[in-house]
Amino acid sequence: MGLKSVLCAKIEIKANKDVFHDVFTNKPHHVSTMSPLHVQGCELLEGVFGTVGSKICWTYTLEGKQKISKQVIETIDEEKKVITFKEFEGDLVNIYDNCKVTLHIETKGEIDLVCWTMEYERPNENVPELINLLDFIVGMSKAIDDHHVKMN
Numbered sequence: 001m002g003l004k005s006v007l008c009a010k011i012e013i014k015a016n017k018d019v020f021h022d023v024f025t026n027k028p029h030h031v032s033t034m035s036p037l038h039v040q041g042c043e044l045l046e047g048v049f050g051t052v053g054s055k056i057c058w059t060y061t062l063e064g065k066q067k068i069s070k071q072v073i074e075t076i077d078e079e080k081k082v083i084t085f086k087e088f089e090g091d092l093v094n095i096y097d098n099c100k101v102t103l104h105i106e107t108k109g110e111i112d113l114v115c116w117t118m119e120y121e122r123p124n125e126n127v128p129e130l131i132n133l134l135d136f137i138v139g140m141s142k143a144i145d146d147h148h149v150k151m152n
Contacts, residue, residue, distance in 0.1 A: 002096075002097050002098075002122050002123050002124075003122045003123075004121050005118075005119070005121070005122060005129055005130070006117065006118070006119050007118045007130060007134045008115065008117045009115070009116045009134055009138050010106075010113045010114070010115045010116075011115075011116075011138055011142060012111055012112070012113055013114050013145045014149045016148070017105045017107070017112040020105060020114055020144065020145070023144065025049075025050050025078075025083050026049050028049065029041070029042045029043070029049070033147075034147040034148075035143035035144050037061070037139075037143070038060055038061065038139060038143060039058060039060045039140060040061065041057075041058070041059040043056065043057045043059075045057050045070065052073055052075060053072065054072070055073075056073070057090075058071070058090075062132065062133065062136050063132060067091040069090040069091065069092060070087065070089035070090050071086060071087050071101075072086050072088055073085060074086045074100070081104060081105035081106075082102065082103070083102070083103050084102045085101045086099070087099035092130075092133075095127060096121060096122060096130070098121050099120045101116065101137075103116055104117070116138075116141070118133065118134060
């Protein structure tokens with residue numbers, strides 16, 4: 001059993017929160033056009049975009065290195081604007097166990113927030129926390145938000 005970690009980030013968005021949720025639920029293959037410096041592709045491996053149990057493969061660049069992440073969509077809650085991805089193959093699971101990322105959209109007063117929660121286990125103290133990946137996710141979220149704001 002590894003060392004459990006949870007990292008969270010909340011980013012204020014100006015674009016419509018429904019659009020943001022829809023991108024990751026039903027159109028993740030569009031993320032590469034909205035944030036090309038971060039994500040280069042999202043391929044459907046099995047199932048249908050927007051359905052629990054579907055498998056996707058992300059191609060992305062982290063700290064100048066090409067990476068892949070194969071994930072299964074574990075949960076989708078349209079009403080609460082939540083989607084959870086569980087990593088089953090790729091660069092992260094070669095080092096970390098039980099990697100799961102949850103996207104949740106919440107509203108605080110007049111402000112919409114994209115909330116990302118990363119849960120994972122490190123095999124030992126020598127393996128670093130995934131702060132670099134959280135920073136990557138924040139940058140990607142801002143790029144997607146900017147893309148939608150420019151479109152409107």
